[in-house]
Amino acid sequence: MLLALAQAEQAARGGDVPVGAVVLAPDGTTVLAVGHNEREATGDPTAHAEVLAVRRAARQLGTWRLTDCTLVVTLEPCTMCAGALVQSRVDRIVYGARDEKAGAVGSLWDVVRDRRLNHRPEVIEGVLADRCAGLLTEFFRDR
Numbered sequence: 001m002l003l004a005l006a007q008a009e010q011a012a013r014g015g016d017v018p019v020g021a022v023v024l025a026p027d028g029t030t031v032l033a034v035g036h037n038e039r040e041a042t043g044d045p046t047a048h049a050e051v052l053a054v055r056r057a058a059r060q061l062g063t064w065r066l067t068d069c070t071l072v073v074t075l076e077p078c079t080m081c082a083g084a085l086v087q088s089r090v091d092r093i094v095y096g097a098r099d100e101k102a103g104a105v106g107s108l109w110d111v112v113r114d115r116r117l118n119h120r121p122e123v124i125e126g127v128l129a130d131r132c133a134g135l136l137t138e139f140f141r142d143r
Contacts, residue, residue, distance in 0.1 A: 001072055001096060001128045003034065007049065008074045008135055011036035018135045019075045021049035023057035023090075026068035033057040049073060050081040054088050065089045074132040076103035076125070082111035086119050094124045096132025 007020025016037040023032045035052030039045060050073050058064050070092040071085060077093065082104035085093055093105060093112060104111040105123055113120050 001074070001094070001132075003031065004049075004072050004074050004096070005128065005131065005135065007034050007036040008132070011038070011049065012135070012139050014038070014041050016040045018139050019049040019073065021053040021071060021073040023053045023066065024070040024072065028070060032060045032069065046080065048078065048081050050077050051084050054084055054090070058088065067091065070094060072127075075099055075136065076105050076107055077112075078102045079104040079109060079111055082109075085121060086112055086117055089119050090121050092122045092124065094127055096127050096129050097136060098125065098129070 004020040004022045008018040011020060012018035016039055020036045022034050025032050033053045033056030035049045035056060037049050038047040038052060050071060057066055057069065066088045068091050071090050072094045074096045076095045076099040077085060098107045100107050102108060106125065112123060
């Protein structure tokens, strides 16, 4: 999560909402890819930290299936990102702060645990939640 927080700080320095993500290899320690929000930097509405990290991890592995991989992200994924995580077959999602307004991994919706879907990753929430939330609060307070 500390690496994801460093990515989130990088997003904030670039004027983007401070969200950072890391994809870990099946061994749980090797970093396959990182990402941070780049919507403002690129003008791409899909340039969320999770989507960018998943794309980079897939490129690194040479396959779209991220079986046995873990995504670590500072903020609970939105519906777009939750859908991308299900589609990429990520086995585990670890996130920091809950997103009561747009979260799709338990807060507002629970896309990833919908029994109608063919893949349901494990979810671990609240890792360094106060620190992750504090970064977001500070960013928006400054705006």
